[in-house]
Amino acid sequence: MKEIKVLGTGCAGYKALYATVEKVVADLGINVSLVKEEDIMNIMAYNVMSLPALVIDEKVVAKGKLSYDEVKTLLTK
Numbered sequence: 730m731k732e733i734k735v736l737g738t739g740c741a742g743y744k745a746l747y748a749t750v751e752k753v754v755a756d757l758g759i760n761v762s763l764v765k766e767e768d769i770m771n772i773m774a775y776n777v778m779s780l781p782a783l784v785i786d787e788k789v790v791a792k793g794k795l796s797y798d799e800v801k802t803l804l805t806k
Contacts, residue, residue, distance in 0.1 A: 733804075734764045736772045737781035742794055743767075746781045753800045 735750055737743025747765055754761060766772060766784075775782065775789050783791040783803065790803050 732762045732764060732786055734766045734784040735781055736766045736775060736777060736784060738767060743781040746795060749797055749800050753797060753804055
């Protein structure tokens with residue numbers, strides 16, 4: 730795992746998901762690039778219909794609100 734992107738347009742759900750992912754990455758001590766993707770044209774390239782979305786190594790792995798434990802599970806697969 731090299732890159733994690735949180736896709737969103739600045740809404741509260743997007744900010745919450747980014748903060749959750751940031752905390753999980755810090756708690757696990759994993760070395761990744763964490764990116765906020767807010768450009769709608771770039772987001773559309775992922776073909777997602779709902780935001781926020783979580784992308785790991787260019788693959789969309791989840792959409793919508795995620796808990797700390799759900800993010801941790803996705804990052805430790």
